Amino acid sequence: MPKRLSQEPQPIVATLDDLATLADYSLMDTLNCDPEGKANGADHAPRQVFSGHYVPVIPTPIENPEYVAHGKDLFRELGFADSMAQSGDFVSMFSGDLAHVPDSMRKVGWACGYALSIYGTEFYQQCPFQTGNGYGDGRAISVLEAVINGQRWEMQLKGGGRTPYCRGADGRAVLRSSVREFLAQEHMHALGVPTSRSLSLYVSKTEKVRRPWYSEGSHSMNPDVLISEPVAISTRVAPSFIRVGQLELFSRRARKKEHPKAMEELEKIVLHLIDREYGDVIDQTLTTAEKVVLLAREFLNRLTSLVANWIRVGYCQGNFNSDNCAAGGFTLDYGPFGFCDAFDPQYQPWTGGGRHFSFLNQPMAAERNFHSFCSAVRPLLAAHPYCLRQLDEIEGEFPKVMQQQMEKMWSAKLGIDAFDAGLFSELAKLMMQTPVDYTLFFRELSLVPDDIEPLKTSFYRGRTYALDPEGIDERWSAWLTEWKSLTQSRSCDELSSQMKLVNPKYSLREWFVVPAYQQAAAGNYALLRELQEVMTQPYAEQSKDVEKKYYRLKPPEFFDVGGSSHYSCSS
Numbered sequence: 001m002p003k004r005l006s007q008e009p010q011p012i013v014a015t016l017d018d019l020a021t022l023a024d025y026s027l028m029d030t031l032n033c034d035p036e037g038k039a040n041g042a043d044h045a046p047r048q049v050f051s052g053h054y055v056p057v058i059p060t061p062i063e064n065p066e067y068v069a070h071g072k073d074l075f076r077e078l079g080f081a082d083s084m085a086q087s088g089d090f091v092s093m094f095s096g097d098l099a100h101v102p103d104s105m106r107k108v109g110w111a112c113g114y115a116l117s118i119y120g121t122e123f124y125q126q127c128p129f130q131t132g133n134g135y136g137d138g139r140a141i142s143v144l145e146a147v148i149n150g151q152r153w154e155m156q157l158k159g160g161g162r163t164p165y166c167r168g169a170d171g172r173a174v175l176r177s178s179v180r181e182f183l184a185q186e187h188m189h190a191l192g193v194p195t196s197r198s199l200s201l202y203v204s205k206t207e208k209v210r211r212p213w214y215s216e217g218s219h220s221m222n223p224d225v226l227i228s229e230p231v232a233i234s235t236r237v238a239p240s241f242i243r244v245g246q247l248e249l250f251s252r253r254a255r256k257k258e259h260p261k262a263m264e265e266l267e268k269i270v271l272h273l274i275d276r277e278y279g280d281v282i283d284q285t286l287t288t289a290e291k292v293v294l295l296a297r298e299f300l301n302r303l304t305s306l307v308a309n310w311i312r313v314g315y316c317q318g319n320f321n322s323d324n325c326a327a328g329g330f331t332l333d334y335g336p337f338g339f340c341d342a343f344d345p346q347y348q349p350w351t352g353g354g355r356h357f358s359f360l361n362q363p364m365a366a367e368r369n370f371h372s373f374c375s376a377v378r379p380l381l382a383a384h385p386y387c388l389r390q391l392d393e394i395e396g397e398f399p400k401v402m403q404q405q406m407e408k409m410w411s412a413k414l415g416i417d418a419f420d421a422g423l424f425s426e427l428a429k430l431m432m433q434t435p436v437d438y439t440l441f442f443r444e445l446s447l448v449p450d451d452i453e454p455l456k457t458s459f460y461r462g463r464t465y466a467l468d469p470e471g472i473d474e475r476w477s478a479w480l481t482e483w484k485s486l487t488q489s490r491s492c493d494e495l496s497s498q499m500k501l502v503n504p505k506y507s508l509r510e511w512f513v514v515p516a517y518q519q520a521a522a523g524n525y526a527l528l529r530e531l532q533e534v535m536t537q538p539y540a541e542q543s544k545d546v547e548k549k550y551y552r553l554k555p556p557e558f559f560d561v562g563g564s565s566h567y568s569c570s571s
């Protein structure tokens, strides 16, 4: 039987009119609109939103938009023509101007409320009304849902202006944070880590906002200057943007019986999530209670796998609260994130994140978010004691499943069939004490070296190393010998090519990104585009020039620099 579907040419979406024919606003049509929301979307002032799943909001376009970049890989996957990213009507729409979109598109977007739990504890303080009713998409506005090649995508502007959830802030994103998020999303996808995707990035040629930031070369922990930065709108794309915090918002309302439809709204948002993110694994015909149990099981698998993948590629989310935890199990909100250079289990670029959200504590942070998730869906099982017991069991399994995922991931990075606790424990100590550059080390190991000399190109040679370099080198040699004895079953070539598929050669280190957004702010996008090119093929060897520039230790002058090694805010 020929595979007809894959042989058919992909439809090409070459114009906004083509895209308009694929529009399908099912979220707006099936979920509840805030009854107090103005249907015309002229709702921009901070206020309490007491019920409903979304508020209609017209985005505020940025002034004089200029094309910066588009997600070339995503365009290809969606069958979009590259030229569309620079066509006038596409630029207008995705820089926030919905006034002139084709007839089958809507001139109003939508923003959603969500709740916040930090490390599993419910918070209300971040809401200006202290009720939780004013917290949510403060600057993220979805503008389109489209079904493309049988897959539904929601397209969301970030920095599209104020919404009722803006909490008095400006609703804008600056070019700096938009460049970071734009590049990181496509890099993560290329690394094979589930993520929201980057569609487009436009900057304003004239509109600026002020943000606290770091002066050049500052070593301060907190920003020490106010700078004026160009505003930008990046559009991100995912099957949905439902966060764990969103389920929590409706669950809290149901728990407190805040309004007669609260439980119904909780059920609707959970079913929406299942439909958007889990439609292929959860049977439509099941009861809600049965679906919720399957949802919890599948989310457990996705979340644990996601976090293991983050650690595999050296990524630290930085602020893994429940409102930054996508219920579809992918990476969302590239705020104070970072890719580590020197291996440090406590690596955390965000000065406000503490150890809670640090690199190797992410499994624990994920467990807390999973707890928030289970608490949020539990009211839907109140009348089903058997399902409740199943949910409790699934929640209790988190540590075990997470551990399995981590061991699987470390084994893959090391090219061994079964996790070896002794081998790993000595490796972790050596990686810390030396310390090694995380990306360089695993890539060099992937070349299956005869001795430790090639591995030494990944050594930062810190204080502990300097005290006894010979001793540490000897331990490395012993470790390498033991590692080799565990990988003997495969030929060097086979082992190497397998390991290179899980150990990237290139990662989006912050000191690469800083000059790219600095040049972009001056109107020069060459470096940004180069980084996009390099970081969307992170496992490929690439050219010698690329290797020289991007496959190297972080230079000493880039350590402890405010705005690069650490940041107190990122928006």
Ligand SMILES: Nc1ncnc2c1ncn2[C@@H]1O[C@H](COP(=O)(O)OP(=O)(O)OP(=O)(O)O)[C@@H](O)[C@H]1O
Binding pocket: 135, 136, 137, 138, 139, 140, 162, 165, 166, 167, 169, 170, 171, 172, 173, 323, 324, 332, 333, 334, 335, 571
């Ligand atoms: N400039 C701003 N104007 C209005 N709201 C903002 C602004 N910056 C952040 N927020 C809101 O503050 C909250 C916390 O910010 P956080 O940095 O987690 O999110 P974000 O990066 O804006 O968004 P997201 O989680 O949607 O990627 C979010 O609800 C966000 O919408």
Ligand SMILES: [Mg+2]
Binding pocket: 323, 324, 333, 335
């Ligand atoms: Mg956020």
